[in-house]
Amino acid sequence: MIYRLRIEPSGHEMDIAPTETILEAALRHGYALPYSCRAGTCATCKGKIVSGSVDYGEVDAKMLSDDEIAQGYALFCQATPLGDVTIEAKEVGAAAGIQIKTLPSRVARIVDLAPDVRAIFLQLPSTEEFHYLPGQYIDILLKDGSRRGFSIASTPSPGGQLELHIKRVPGGRFTEHVFSTMKEKDILRFEGPLGTFFVREDPEQRPLLMAATGTGFAPIKGMLQQLFANSDPRPIYFYWGVRYPQDFYYQDLLQEWQHRHSHFHLIQVVSRPDASWKGRCGYITDAILQDFPTIGKFSAYLCGHPDMVFDLSAQLEKAGIDSQDIYADAFVFAKGKSS
Ligand SMILES: Cc1cc2nc3c(=O)[nH]c(=O)nc-3n(C[C@H](O)[C@H](O)[C@H](O)COP(=O)(O)OP(=O)(O)OC[C@H]3O[C@@H](n4cnc5c(N)ncnc54)[C@H](O)[C@@H]3O)c2cc1C
Numbered sequence: 001m002i003y004r005l006r007i008e009p010s011g012h013e014m015d016i017a018p019t020e021t022i023l024e025a026a027l028r029h030g031y032a033l034p035y036s037c038r039a040g041t042c043a044t045c046k047g048k049i050v051s052g053s054v055d056y057g058e059v060d061a062k063m064l065s066d067d068e069i070a071q072g073y074a075l076f077c078q079a080t081p082l083g084d085v086t087i088e089a090k091e092v093g094a095a096a097g098i099q100i101k102t103l104p105s106r107v108a109r110i111v112d113l114a115p116d117v118r119a120i121f122l123q124l125p126s127t128e129e130f131h132y133l134p135g136q137y138i139d140i141l142l143k144d145g146s147r148r149g150f151s152i153a154s155t156p157s158p159g160g161q162l163e164l165h166i167k168r169v170p171g172g173r174f175t176e177h178v179f180s181t182m183k184e185k186d187i188l189r190f191e192g193p194l195g196t197f198f199v200r201e202d203p204e205q206r207p208l209l210m211a212a213t214g215t216g217f218a219p220i221k222g223m224l225q226q227l228f229a230n231s232d233p234r235p236i237y238f239y240w241g242v243r244y245p246q247d248f249y250y251q252d253l254l255q256e257w258q259h260r261h262s263h264f265h266l267i268q269v270v271s272r273p274d275a276s277w278k279g280r281c282g283y284i285t286d287a288i289l290q291d292f293p294t295i296g297k298f299s300a301y302l303c304g305h306p307d308m309v310f311d312l313s314a315q316l317e318k319a320g321i322d323s324q325d326i327y328a329d330a331f332v333f334a335k336g337k338s339s
Helices: 022-028 066-070 173-180 214-229 251-260 284-291 306-319
Strands: 003-008 012-016 046-051 073-075 085-088 101-114 117-123 137-141 147-151 161-167 187-194 208-213 236-242 264-270 299-304 326-330
Touching: 003 022, 012 022, 066 073, 101 161, 117 173, 147 161, 147 214, 161 173, 161 214, 208 214, 208 284, 208 306, 214 236, 214 251, 214 299, 236 284, 251 264, 264 284, 284 306, 299 306, 306 326
Parallel strands: 003 085, 208 236, 208 299, 236 264, 299 326
Antiparallel strands: 003 012, 046 073, 046 085, 101 117, 101 187, 117 161, 137 147, 137 187
């Protein structure tokens, strides 16, 4: 049996199988809805069911409460149709038509960036085109059918490599492999590009607030490279938080950007400083709220630890940023994600 899915206000209509999530159906037809983890753990894809009913799937009450369900909300990455369904969602035009592919890649280079962070550079098959927007992520496909998300730190270039920044998770199946047994020339399969975390154009040219913890810098790096390459005039305030001073990396590049681009402001914050650290201390959420107690006319891009992303997002809304202008990739764990 096949049902119909309609997206309001665009009026786009498509078929949807009973076993398919609303997000999967939309992406299959080339319409991008806002989304990130695809596992029901980040709520980026939360939206309204206007008519029809759905099976809500496995949802964490923290991401979708009973009250929200009663008001008609669902997580589109989990909800499957029980009949024809109409939803309300703001489609993401820039990502429409970007094909999600499953590809093999070869590990071309492995570089240590910080004590617990490695970059791996993936060479794609020369016969394949791979389009993505800086900031999107890929899912590495493991042999047991599970997958692990990693943000792309590079920008697209013909024949170019995909750069990933991998933080070691103690006992983590994939990340421990990256730090112990992975070698150059190894083959990795992945699916991508995924997610809708990329810089939006803005006719109002509002300043950009970017905030990352740890390897949350990866997608921000690609976004910044793109903004500078496009001579985008918007002021940029980038807050990067880590635990220890030695967790920062790419410091030469960031200094060069500060030197070259007077509209780029870098604020690095350390939560467990030692005597060598002369910069800001604490958490980036506090630093941002100290610097901008009222912050109405900004658009915000948040990435990294889920606690920071969810907390800062809520605080920014309270301080005056419209929720529609806050974009985020929370590095939630791969719980329950399979190919
Ligand atoms: C959209 C997206 C983009 C991401 N981008 C990046 C990125 O660019 N760089 C990066 O380093 N990470 C990124 N992550 C996080 C990354 O996917 C996980 O760290 C990774 O899946 C861990 O895989 P593993 O096999 O090593 O651990 P697993 O074997 O899956 O987990 C082992 C144990 O560690 C816990 N765990 C898993 N991940 C984490 C974590 N991140 N922090 C703390 N505990 C964890 C698990 O609950 C489990 O108990 C991203 C996640 C998402 C959803």
